[in-house]
Amino acid sequence: MANNRTFSPSLQAKIDTLMSRRPKVKLGDISFDSPLLLAPMSSICTAPYRLLMEELGAGGTVSELVSCHGINYKNEKTVKMLEIHPREKNIGLQLFGEDGTAMAEAAKVAQEREPKFIDINMGCPVRKVVSKGGGSALMKDTSKLGKYFNQMKSAIEVPLTIKIRTGWDDDSINAQEVIHIAKEEGVEFVAIHGRTRTQAYKGLANWDLLETIAQTSPLPIIGNGDLHSWQMTQKRLMATRCQALMLGRGPLRNPFIFLESFLKEDDDIQFTPSDYLEVIERFRDYLEEYTDRERTVLITLRKNIVWMAAGFPNVTHFRNAMFQTPDIEETMNVTREYFDAIKDGHKKIDHNQVFMAGGHG
Numbered sequence: 001m002a003n004n005r006t007f008s009p010s011l012q013a014k015i016d017t018l019m020s021r022r023p024k025v026k027l028g029d030i031s032f033d034s035p036l037l038l039a040p041m042s043s044i045c046t047a048p049y050r051l052l053m054e055e056l057g058a059g060g061t062v063s064e065l066v067s068c069h070g071i072n073y074k075n076e077k078t079v080k081m082l083e084i085h086p087r088e089k090n091i092g093l094q095l096f097g098e099d100g101t102a103m104a105e106a107a108k109v110a111q112e113r114e115p116k117f118i119d120i121n122m123g124c125p126v127r128k129v130v131s132k133g134g135g136s137a138l139m140k141d142t143s144k145l146g147k148y149f150n151q152m153k154s155a156i157e158v159p160l161t162i163k164i165r166t167g168w169d170d171d172s173i174n175a176q177e178v179i180h181i182a183k184e185e186g187v188e189f190v191a192i193h194g195r196t197r198t199q200a201y202k203g204l205a206n207w208d209l210l211e212t213i214a215q216t217s218p219l220p221i222i223g224n225g226d227l228h229s230w231q232m233t234q235k236r237l238m239a240t241r242c243q244a245l246m247l248g249r250g251p252l253r254n255p256f257i258f259l260e261s262f263l264k265e266d267d268d269i270q271f272t273p274s275d276y277l278e279v280i281e282r283f284r285d286y287l288e289e290y291t292d293r294e295r296t297v298l299i300t301l302r303k304n305i306v307w308m309a310a311g312f313p314n315v316t317h318f319r320n321a322m323f324q325t326p327d328i329e330e331t332m333n334v335t336r337e338y339f340d341a342i343k344d345g346h347k348k349i350d351h352n353q354v355f356m357a358g359g360h361g
């Protein structure tokens, strides 16, 4: 990925202004450029998307979950998931697996890619992962956790972090216990999605609980869940006891959320449809540098364009037209036409409507 596409001076000026307002944070030994981080998302947080988000203000990013067994078997597709772009600065690679020995082995391999930290997925609710004892199932039997963490910690030199849920179900909320075990074993910070495993993506993230946990936690806490808009993020950022916040679905529909969260009341800064188009053009470049599989680029590009266009005028018509195009070039032509046509349009998203109620954490 050698491409060095530049943004227009007007977009770059907005980015620079908001970028400069971000406070740096240190979580344990790990420094980030902002307290707002991109959450790990499978099939989304590959190097091109993570780099784009860092350039648009994410203080740090985490890869999608990567199977420790896939790494240890040298599965080609899995190994590709470990790829880090040289310009990515604050990246963590997330691994999942039920077995401490296999995880430690895989973590050594992941470490060779020089991530800033290695993260353990302890929140995935998906049956395929949980039934083997990985993801959120790790929170079920805490008696094994000390050894599990220790095996990984002793295998690597980079910091070890974890991403958990609040517990398995309402009757077994045990995030605090897990955090204490993690602290004992030298884990650096804990990101918490404020739902239980049973809840999956239903209901709302329990921010009261996250704040209570953050208040007494012996480790830095990154709060996560339902921060869908920059207004929600800004409000939470001002009041939270968490040391940082993690955003997953929000950035998919608003790639400027990490920056807009630092808007001030009297600012005259708005990201326009043509700014969105520039971001899409850059993303296309990054995808094409990342893989020569045209189909992968096309599918990834389309999916992200649809998300980014959400809330703009006449989006349904545009979406239908785009999905009828045969290739990347045509997809981009239709996209350019659309964003040119709505150049004075505003984005309006109803955050009460459920968006992507499913994922691996």
Ligand SMILES: Cc1cc2nc3c(=O)[nH]c(=O)nc-3n(C[C@H](O)[C@H](O)[C@H](O)COP(=O)(O)O)c2cc1C
Binding pocket: 039, 040, 041, 042, 044, 063, 064, 065, 094, 121, 122, 123, 124, 163, 193, 224, 225, 226, 227, 228, 246, 247, 248, 249, 250, 356, 358, 359, 360, 361
């Ligand atoms: C499509 C999708 C994929 C996800 N994949 C992962 C993953 O690989 N690892 C992980 O820890 N969490 C994963 N998650 C969970 C998110 O990191 C985050 O905890 C969750 O979406 C709540 O945050 P949000 O409301 O800001 O989206 C995923 C979520 C979604 C929507």
